[in-house]
Amino acid sequence: MECISTAEDSKIIKGFCMEKRENADILGCRVDLLTAEEAISGIKSIIDRGQPAHIITLNAEIVYQAQSSQDLRTIINSADLITPDGIGIVWAGRKLGFNIRERVTGIDLFYRLCQEAPVEQWKIYLLGSAPGVADAAASKLAITYPGLQICGTHHGYFGEEDMPAMVQEIRELAPHILFVALGAPKQETWIKKYKEQLGVPACIGVGGSLDVIAGYKKRAPGWMIKINMEWLYRLLAEPSRFKRQLVLPKFVTLILKNKHKRRI
Ligand code: UDP
Numbered sequence: 425m426e427c428i429s430t431a432e433d434s435k436i437i438k439g440f441c442m443e444k445r446e447n448a449d450i451l452g453c454r455v456d457l458l459t460a461e462e463a464i465s466g467i468k469s470i471i472d473r474g475q476p477a478h479i480i481t482l483n484a485e486i487v488y489q490a491q492s493s494q495d496l497r498t499i500i501n502s503a504d505l506i507t508p509d510g511i512g513i514v515w516a517g518r519k520l521g522f523n524i525r526e527r528v529t530g531i532d533l534f535y536r537l538c539q540e541a542p543v544e545q546w547k548i549y550l551l552g553s554a555p556g557v558a559d560a561a562a563s564k565l566a567i568t569y570p571g572l573q574i575c576g577t578h579h580g581y582f583g584e585e586d587m588p589a590m591v592q593e594i595r596e597l598a599p600h601i602l603f604v605a606l607g608a609p610k611q612e613t614w615i616k617k618y619k620e621q622l623g624v625p626a627c628i629g630v631g632g633s634l635d636v637i638a639g640y641k642k643r644a645p646g647w648m649i650k651i652n653m654e655w656l657y658r659l660l661a662e663p664s665r666f667k668r669q670l671v672l673p674k675f676v677t678l679i680l681k682n683k684h685k686r687r688i
Contacts, residue, residue, distance in 0.1 A: 453487045454501045455508050464536050466505050470626050471600050476619040477504035479628040480682035481530040484512030486608045488671040499616045511652040513582045516679045530630040542571030552580035552605030553634040559639035576600050591621050601626045606633040606670045
Protein backbone atom coordinates (compact mmCIF):
# COMPACT_ATOMS: atom_id res chain seq x y z
CA MET A 425 0.00 0.00 0.00
CA GLU A 426 1.41 3.36 -1.00
CA CYS A 427 1.75 6.05 1.65
CA ILE A 428 2.94 9.04 -0.25
CA SER A 429 2.40 12.62 0.87
CA THR A 430 0.29 14.39 -1.68
CA ALA A 431 -1.20 17.24 0.35
CA GLU A 432 -0.77 20.45 -1.56
CA ASP A 433 1.05 22.22 1.26
CA SER A 434 2.77 19.22 2.79
CA LYS A 435 6.21 20.43 1.71
CA ILE A 436 5.85 22.96 4.51
CA ILE A 437 6.35 20.11 7.02
CA LYS A 438 9.24 21.29 9.14
CA GLY A 439 11.57 20.58 12.03
CA PHE A 440 11.63 17.00 13.11
CA CYS A 441 8.75 16.37 10.73
CA MET A 442 11.31 16.53 7.95
CA GLU A 443 12.08 12.97 8.98
CA LYS A 444 10.50 10.48 6.68
CA ARG A 445 7.12 10.38 8.29
CA GLU A 446 4.43 8.88 6.13
CA ASN A 447 1.33 10.91 5.66
CA ALA A 448 -1.90 10.85 3.76
CA ASP A 449 -3.68 13.49 1.71
CA ILE A 450 -7.37 13.66 2.48
CA LEU A 451 -9.03 16.19 0.19
CA GLY A 452 -5.92 18.38 0.29
CA CYS A 453 -5.36 18.05 4.05
CA ARG A 454 -2.37 16.20 5.44
CA VAL A 455 -2.74 13.60 8.14
CA ASP A 456 0.23 11.73 9.60
CA LEU A 457 -0.01 7.96 9.57
CA LEU A 458 0.73 7.51 13.25
CA THR A 459 -0.56 5.23 15.97
CA ALA A 460 -1.26 6.75 19.40
CA GLU A 461 2.06 5.36 20.62
CA GLU A 462 3.94 6.97 17.71
CA ALA A 463 2.09 10.24 18.22
CA ILE A 464 3.19 10.32 21.87
CA SER A 465 6.80 9.73 20.93
CA GLY A 466 6.46 12.41 18.21
CA ILE A 467 5.20 14.85 20.84
CA LYS A 468 8.08 13.88 23.14
CA SER A 469 10.51 14.78 20.34
CA ILE A 470 8.66 18.05 19.81
CA ILE A 471 8.99 18.91 23.51
CA ASP A 472 12.67 17.90 23.56
CA ARG A 473 13.26 20.14 20.55
CA GLY A 474 11.73 23.05 22.50
CA GLN A 475 10.48 25.06 19.52
CA PRO A 476 6.78 26.06 19.41
CA ALA A 477 4.81 23.41 17.57
CA HIS A 478 1.20 22.86 16.56
CA ILE A 479 -0.48 19.48 16.96
CA ILE A 480 -3.85 18.85 15.33
CA THR A 481 -6.26 15.98 15.86
CA LEU A 482 -8.03 16.04 12.52
CA ASN A 483 -11.64 15.12 11.92
CA ALA A 484 -13.93 15.06 8.90
CA GLU A 485 -15.72 18.27 9.88
CA ILE A 486 -12.50 20.30 9.76
CA VAL A 487 -11.45 18.75 6.45
CA TYR A 488 -14.86 19.56 5.00
CA GLN A 489 -14.61 23.18 6.20
CA ALA A 490 -11.13 23.37 4.73
CA GLN A 491 -12.57 22.66 1.26
CA SER A 492 -13.81 26.22 1.13
CA SER A 493 -10.91 27.81 3.00
CA GLN A 494 -7.37 27.84 1.63
CA ASP A 495 -6.31 29.54 4.90
CA LEU A 496 -7.58 26.62 6.95
CA ARG A 497 -5.86 24.14 4.61
CA THR A 498 -2.62 26.05 5.04
CA ILE A 499 -3.01 26.03 8.83
CA ILE A 500 -3.63 22.27 8.81
CA ASN A 501 -0.85 21.42 6.39
CA SER A 502 1.72 23.54 8.19
CA ALA A 503 1.06 21.87 11.56
CA ASP A 504 3.91 19.84 13.02
CA LEU A 505 1.92 16.72 13.81
CA ILE A 506 -1.57 15.74 12.66
CA THR A 507 -3.36 12.67 13.96
CA PRO A 508 -6.43 10.94 12.49
CA ASP A 509 -9.03 11.76 15.12
CA GLY A 510 -12.50 10.93 13.83
CA ILE A 511 -13.70 7.67 12.36
CA GLY A 512 -14.58 9.70 9.23
CA ILE A 513 -10.87 10.42 8.68
CA VAL A 514 -9.90 6.80 9.32
CA TRP A 515 -12.55 5.59 6.85
CA ALA A 516 -11.62 8.21 4.23
CA GLY A 517 -7.89 7.53 4.53
CA ARG A 518 -8.40 3.81 4.07
CA LYS A 519 -10.80 4.36 1.19
CA LEU A 520 -8.09 6.44 -0.51
CA GLY A 521 -5.58 3.64 0.01
CA PHE A 522 -3.57 4.99 2.93
CA ASN A 523 -2.43 2.89 5.84
CA ILE A 524 -4.32 4.53 8.72
CA ARG A 525 -3.97 2.06 11.54
CA GLU A 526 -6.10 3.56 14.29
CA ARG A 527 -7.93 6.64 15.52
CA VAL A 528 -5.77 8.93 17.63
CA THR A 529 -8.20 11.25 19.39
CA GLY A 530 -7.53 14.51 21.19
CA ILE A 531 -8.87 13.21 24.49
CA ASP A 532 -6.84 10.01 24.33
CA LEU A 533 -3.67 12.02 23.64
CA PHE A 534 -4.65 14.33 26.51
CA TYR A 535 -4.85 11.45 29.01
CA ARG A 536 -1.69 9.80 27.67
CA LEU A 537 0.30 13.02 27.92
CA CYS A 538 -0.96 13.63 31.47
CA GLN A 539 0.29 10.14 32.33
CA GLU A 540 3.74 10.90 30.87
CA ALA A 541 3.98 14.46 32.22
CA PRO A 542 4.98 13.70 35.86
CA VAL A 543 7.65 11.25 34.67
CA GLU A 544 9.02 13.67 32.08
CA GLN A 545 8.65 16.69 34.43
CA TRP A 546 6.43 18.46 31.90
CA LYS A 547 4.21 21.33 33.03
CA ILE A 548 0.81 21.65 31.41
CA TYR A 549 -1.60 24.56 30.94
CA LEU A 550 -5.33 24.16 30.27
CA LEU A 551 -7.01 26.77 28.10
CA GLY A 552 -10.61 26.82 26.96
CA SER A 553 -14.25 25.95 27.68
CA ALA A 554 -16.70 27.87 29.85
CA PRO A 555 -15.46 29.63 33.01
CA GLY A 556 -14.79 27.08 35.75
CA VAL A 557 -14.47 24.06 33.44
CA ALA A 558 -10.66 24.15 33.06
CA ASP A 559 -10.30 24.47 36.87
CA ALA A 560 -12.66 21.55 37.45
CA ALA A 561 -10.73 19.50 34.87
CA ALA A 562 -7.45 20.46 36.59
CA SER A 563 -8.77 19.19 39.96
CA LYS A 564 -9.80 15.87 38.42
CA LEU A 565 -6.49 15.46 36.56
CA ALA A 566 -4.49 16.26 39.71
CA ILE A 567 -6.23 13.38 41.51
CA THR A 568 -5.88 10.92 38.63
CA TYR A 569 -2.24 11.75 37.85
CA PRO A 570 -0.33 12.37 41.10
CA GLY A 571 2.60 14.70 40.56
CA LEU A 572 1.08 16.31 37.47
CA GLN A 573 2.15 19.96 37.33
CA ILE A 574 -0.76 22.06 36.06
CA CYS A 575 0.83 25.47 35.97
CA GLY A 576 -2.28 27.42 34.91
CA THR A 577 -5.78 27.46 33.50
CA HIS A 578 -7.92 29.98 31.60
CA HIS A 579 -11.44 29.78 30.22
CA GLY A 580 -12.02 30.03 26.50
CA TYR A 581 -14.26 33.09 26.33
CA PHE A 582 -11.78 35.90 25.95
CA GLY A 583 -11.39 38.74 23.49
CA GLU A 584 -8.45 40.02 21.44
CA GLU A 585 -7.99 42.69 24.13
CA ASP A 586 -7.24 39.96 26.70
CA MET A 587 -4.51 38.41 24.59
CA PRO A 588 -1.46 40.46 25.67
CA ALA A 589 -2.02 39.55 29.35
CA MET A 590 -2.75 35.92 28.50
CA VAL A 591 0.34 35.62 26.32
CA GLN A 592 2.46 37.16 29.07
CA GLU A 593 1.03 34.81 31.71
CA ILE A 594 1.56 31.69 29.60
CA ARG A 595 5.09 32.77 28.60
CA GLU A 596 6.01 33.32 32.25
CA LEU A 597 4.55 30.02 33.40
CA ALA A 598 6.38 28.29 30.54
CA PRO A 599 4.33 25.10 30.22
CA HIS A 600 5.68 22.32 28.01
CA ILE A 601 2.18 21.47 26.77
CA LEU A 602 -0.73 23.84 26.14
CA PHE A 603 -4.08 22.10 25.72
CA VAL A 604 -6.38 24.42 23.76
CA ALA A 605 -10.09 23.59 23.99
CA LEU A 606 -11.82 26.24 21.88
CA GLY A 607 -13.46 23.84 19.41
CA ALA A 608 -12.32 23.32 15.84
CA PRO A 609 -11.30 25.20 13.77
CA LYS A 610 -11.15 28.15 16.19
CA GLN A 611 -8.43 26.47 18.26
CA GLU A 612 -6.37 25.71 15.14
CA THR A 613 -6.53 29.32 13.97
CA TRP A 614 -5.72 30.58 17.48
CA ILE A 615 -2.73 28.27 17.91
CA LYS A 616 -1.35 29.20 14.49
CA LYS A 617 -1.65 32.89 15.34
CA TYR A 618 -0.17 32.82 18.85
CA LYS A 619 2.15 29.83 19.14
CA GLU A 620 5.37 31.76 18.39
CA GLN A 621 4.49 34.47 20.94
CA LEU A 622 3.53 31.86 23.54
CA GLY A 623 6.75 29.88 23.06
CA VAL A 624 5.12 26.64 24.24
CA PRO A 625 6.68 23.53 22.64
CA ALA A 626 3.47 21.51 22.26
CA CYS A 627 0.21 23.37 21.52
CA ILE A 628 -2.60 20.88 20.99
CA GLY A 629 -6.20 21.56 19.97
CA VAL A 630 -8.44 19.28 22.03
CA GLY A 631 -12.01 20.42 21.23
CA GLY A 632 -14.50 19.56 23.96
CA SER A 633 -12.07 17.44 26.03
CA LEU A 634 -12.08 19.71 29.08
CA ASP A 635 -15.88 19.38 29.35
CA VAL A 636 -15.50 15.60 29.42
CA ILE A 637 -12.55 15.55 31.84
CA ALA A 638 -14.33 17.98 34.18
CA GLY A 639 -17.37 15.68 34.14
CA TYR A 640 -19.76 18.18 32.50
CA LYS A 641 -20.14 15.98 29.44
CA LYS A 642 -19.89 12.24 29.12
CA ARG A 643 -17.80 10.41 26.58
CA ALA A 644 -19.43 7.46 24.79
CA PRO A 645 -19.10 4.13 26.59
CA GLY A 646 -16.07 2.04 25.62
CA TRP A 647 -18.09 -0.48 23.60
CA MET A 648 -19.52 2.31 21.43
CA ILE A 649 -16.06 3.77 20.83
CA LYS A 650 -14.85 0.28 19.89
CA ILE A 651 -17.52 -0.19 17.23
CA ASN A 652 -16.85 3.33 15.87
CA MET A 653 -20.19 4.73 16.99
CA GLU A 654 -18.88 7.53 19.19
CA TRP A 655 -20.27 10.09 16.70
CA LEU A 656 -23.78 8.65 17.17
CA TYR A 657 -23.48 8.87 20.95
CA ARG A 658 -22.41 12.53 20.71
CA LEU A 659 -25.29 13.23 18.37
CA LEU A 660 -27.83 11.64 20.72
CA ALA A 661 -26.31 13.32 23.78
CA GLU A 662 -26.17 16.72 22.07
CA PRO A 663 -28.87 16.95 19.38
CA SER A 664 -27.67 20.52 18.71
CA ARG A 665 -24.71 18.88 16.91
CA PHE A 666 -27.08 17.62 14.23
CA LYS A 667 -26.52 20.61 11.94
CA ARG A 668 -22.74 20.21 12.24
CA GLN A 669 -22.93 16.52 11.48
CA LEU A 670 -24.86 17.17 8.28
CA VAL A 671 -21.49 17.78 6.65
CA LEU A 672 -20.55 14.13 7.18
CA PRO A 673 -22.61 12.70 4.27
CA LYS A 674 -21.21 15.51 2.10
CA PHE A 675 -17.69 14.54 3.20
CA VAL A 676 -18.40 10.88 2.34
CA THR A 677 -19.67 11.87 -1.11
CA LEU A 678 -16.53 13.94 -1.77
CA ILE A 679 -14.28 11.06 -0.74
CA LEU A 680 -16.12 8.61 -2.98
CA LYS A 681 -15.84 11.07 -5.88
CA ASN A 682 -12.10 11.49 -5.27
CA LYS A 683 -11.36 7.84 -4.64
CA HIS A 684 -9.90 7.31 -8.10
CA LYS A 685 -8.20 10.68 -8.35
CA ARG A 686 -5.45 10.22 -5.82
CA ARG A 687 -2.58 12.47 -6.80
CA ILE A 688 0.95 11.13 -6.40
N1 UDP B 1 -15.29 27.09 23.38
C1 UDP B 1 -14.52 28.07 23.97
N2 UDP B 1 -14.50 29.32 23.43
C2 UDP B 1 -15.22 29.64 22.33
C3 UDP B 1 -15.99 28.62 21.70
C4 UDP B 1 -16.00 27.36 22.25
O1 UDP B 1 -13.86 27.82 24.96
O2 UDP B 1 -15.16 30.79 21.90
C5 UDP B 1 -15.29 25.76 23.97
C6 UDP B 1 -16.66 25.24 24.35
O3 UDP B 1 -17.05 25.75 25.61
C7 UDP B 1 -16.40 23.75 24.36
C8 UDP B 1 -15.33 23.57 23.30
O4 UDP B 1 -14.82 24.86 23.01
O5 UDP B 1 -15.85 23.36 25.61
C9 UDP B 1 -15.87 22.98 21.99
O6 UDP B 1 -16.38 21.73 22.23
P1 UDP B 1 -16.91 20.82 21.04
O7 UDP B 1 -17.32 19.52 21.65
O8 UDP B 1 -17.89 21.56 20.21
O9 UDP B 1 -15.56 20.68 20.19
P2 UDP B 1 -15.16 19.61 19.10
O10 UDP B 1 -14.46 18.53 19.88
O11 UDP B 1 -16.42 19.13 18.43
O12 UDP B 1 -14.25 20.42 18.22
